[in-house]
Amino acid sequence: MEKKFLYFGSTADDTGSTEEIIMVPVENVSHWEVAGTAALDVFFKSSVGQETNTGDADVHVDHSKVRLVVTAGAGNMKSVLQSIAGAINATHSDGLIVIADDENSVYCNPLITSINAITIIDAS
Numbered sequence: 001m002e003k004k005f006l007y008f009g010s011t012a013d014d015t016g017s018t019e020e021i022i023m024v025p026v027e028n029v030s031h032w033e034v035a036g037t038a039a040l041d042v043f044f045k046s047s048v049g050q051e052t053n054t055g056d057a058d059v060h061v062d063h064s065k066v067r068l069v070v071t072a073g074a075g076n077m078k079s080v081l082q083s084i085a086g087a088i089n090a091t092h093s094d095g096l097i098v099i100a101d102d103e104n105s106v107y108c109n110p111l112i113t114s115i116n117a118i119t120i121i122d123a124s
Helices: 074-089
Strands: 005-009 021-025 029-034 039-044 065-070 096-101 112-119
Touching: 005 112, 029 074, 039 074, 065 074, 065 096, 074 096, 096 112
Parallel strands: 005 096
Antiparallel strands: 005 021, 029 039, 039 065, 065 112
16 A cells, blocks of 8 residues: 655744644644634654653653635634545555645645644654
8 A cells, every 4th residue: 555645834933842844754643622702732652852841750641733724714724634534545646645745825625724833742
């Protein structure tokens, strides 16, 4: 089975904690979460260099995520999530699934209008 990757490209400047472009293996997605009325967050599973200790030696919180801006509020989140699921399950010749590409104005659903932020916990 070919490996699939999700692509997120923002036009924001790379500041160290906010990235411009990331490509993540589909299996590294932890979950999707509605954030307010016009945002959808995708969270990623923890990996080496991407964990923040909460103080409890057995508990780690992964803060790596992408926030997508969605028009017309939470009522459209199901449609957006269906489009993302459809894109993931479709056949891809190169394994690349563009979820949001601000530079080229390409989105897997027209209700996604931009990437608010790509926040990655960098290895230190």
